[in-house]
Amino acid sequence: xxxxxxxxxxxxxxxxxxxxxxxxxxxxxxxxxxxxxxxxxxxxxxxxxxxxxxxxxxxxxxxxxxxxxxxxxxxxxxxxxxxxxxxxxxxxxxxxxxxxxxxxxxxxxxxx
Amino acid sequence: xxxxxxxxxxxxxxxxxxxxxxxxxxxxxxxxxxxxxxxxxxxxxxxxxxxxxxxxxxxxxxxxxxxxxxxxxxxxxxxxxxxxxxxxxxxxxxxxxxxxxxxxxxxxxxxxx
Numbered sequence: 001x002x003x004x005x006x007x008x009x010x011x012x013x014x015x016x017x018x019x020x021x022x023x024x025x026x027x028x029x030x031x032x033x034x035x036x037x038x039x040x041x042x043x044x045x046x047x048x049x050x051x052x053x054x055x056x057x058x059x060x061x062x063x064x065x066x067x068x069x070x071x072x073x074x075x076x077x078x079x080x081x082x083x084x085x086x087x088x089x090x091x092x093x094x095x096x097x098x099x100x101x102x103x104x105x106x107x108x109x110x111x112x
Numbered sequence: 113x114x115x116x117x118x119x120x121x122x123x124x125x126x127x128x129x130x131x132x133x134x135x136x137x138x139x140x141x142x143x144x145x146x147x148x149x150x151x152x153x154x155x156x157x158x159x160x161x162x163x164x165x166x167x168x169x170x171x172x173x174x175x176x177x178x179x180x181x182x183x184x185x186x187x188x189x190x191x192x193x194x195x196x197x198x199x200x201x202x203x204x205x206x207x208x209x210x211x212x213x214x215x216x217x218x219x220x221x222x223x224x225x
Contacts, residue, residue, distance in 0.1 A: 030210075032211045034213050034214075036214075036216075041218070041219075041221075042218050042219070043202050043204070043216030043217050043218050043219050044155070044202075044214070044216050045216070046213040046214070046215070049211065049213050051211070087154070087155070089214075092210060092211070093210050097160075097168055098143075098145075098157070098160050098168070098170075099157070099171060100155075100157055100171075100214075101171075102154040102155040102156075103154060104153065104154045105152075105154065
């Protein structure tokens with residue numbers, strides 16, 4: 001099962017674009033890559049999911065290179081309310097069951 | 113907009129007590145999950161269910177047990193709480209698709225004294 005590695009923390013300023021990269025060298029063919037946002041005392045909230053290439057939704061973009069050994073979450077023009085922990089998740093359903101690996105999370109601090 | 117509800121939000125209980133953490137979802141999702149998260153740490157899967165009468169153990173060994181008698185309900189029970197069980201417990205659900213993302217509740221923060 002893929003192990004994921006993310007930077008522990010990042011700082012940014014309001015209005016900037018933030019890119020958070022997650023490494024998952026041993027990703028399996030079945031695995032999807034999903035990013036979550038978590039605020040204190042809340043459960044993680046889904047941001048975006050992809051399998052390969054680029055995915056974009058109304059809040060973020062996800063870039064996945066052809067080898068799928070890493071992924072980059074891009075948050076355009078962050079605001080103070082984007083201060084949170086961001087988790088990369090790799091996993092899915094296998095013949096033997098369901099497995100997920102959450103990274104330790106990247107603590108993003110957005111400053112005014 | 114929470115469609116998955118966990119109660120209680122906070123629980124402080126003494127060693128040796130039996131506790132049940134409740135989780136219900138109104139989305140009609142077949143699959144449900146329990147994760148354990150220590151402060152500032154990653155989430156670890158401890159139980160999951162494919163549907164009614166299905167329960168499976170996750171990646172992290174846990175002394176807790178789960179049941180799935182109804183689609184919408186997936187309670188977690190600790191028969192005899194210990195201080196080592198102090199943690200946050202997060203319930204989640206997904207629809208049937210293999211790529212469906214997890215929908216999480218807001219968790220129960222358990223403290224065993």
